[in-house]
Amino acid sequence: MEEDLSKVTLSSAQTTEETNRHVVDNLPSLGPIGVKVNGYDCEGSLCPGLLFNFISEEEARKVDFDVHPQDIWLPGVCEEDIKITGIALATVAMEGISETTSFLVTQKNGPLILGKPFMNYFLAEISYNNQLAPTLACFGSGGTTHRFLISQTREKTLETII
Numbered sequence: 001m002e003e004d005l006s007k008v009t010l011s012s013a014q015t016t017e018e019t020n021r022h023v024v025d026n027l028p029s030l031g032p033i034g035v036k037v038n039g040y041d042c043e044g045s046l047c048p049g050l051l052f053n054f055i056s057e058e059e060a061r062k063v064d065f066d067v068h069p070q071d072i073w074l075p076g077v078c079e080e081d082i083k084i085t086g087i088a089l090a091t092v093a094m095e096g097i098s099e100t101t102s103f104l105v106t107q108k109n110g111p112l113i114l115g116k117p118f119m120n121y122f123l124a125e126i127s128y129n130n131q132l133a134p135t136l137a138c139f140g141s142g143g144t145t146h147r148f149l150i151s152q153t154r155e156k157t158l159e160t161i162i
Contacts, residue, residue: 036093050115
């Protein structure tokens with residue numbers, strides 16, 4: 001049987017099912033946060049332990065993503081691999097801070113997932129000093145710090161997309 005070279009499997013020690021399950025099970029105060037994606041209001045699940053940002057095909061259409069089609073299988077969680085159907089760049093903004101970041105597009109419906117790329121581009125940190133909810137601190141140009149409360153509602157639909 002000849003190998004289909006159009007299908008690529010991403011694999012590394014950091015993307016194995018076991019590691020992803022460990023990451024998802026131990027995400028600190030996972031919760032939604034309001035952002036603008038390509039100018040559209042969205043709510044993203046903040047998952048700083050995940051290696052990628054994810055968006056569903058349906059959500060990508062709603063926010064005018066320019067998706068570059070792919071056929072990639074990524075080892076996933078709960079013994080189910082993730083089919084990546086595209087990769088896209090998008091502008092993500094929060095109160096005057098704006099960055100372009102990449103998203104992996106999946107067939108599964110679910111929330112917008114903001115992982116390590118989001119945290120890195122926004123120079124973001126999570127603070128647990130606020131008694132009401134954890135705070136996301138993002139550092140803008142000029143050294144300005146912007147703080148956003150993270151909702152304490154755990155996303156039950158996280159497994160639907162990853």
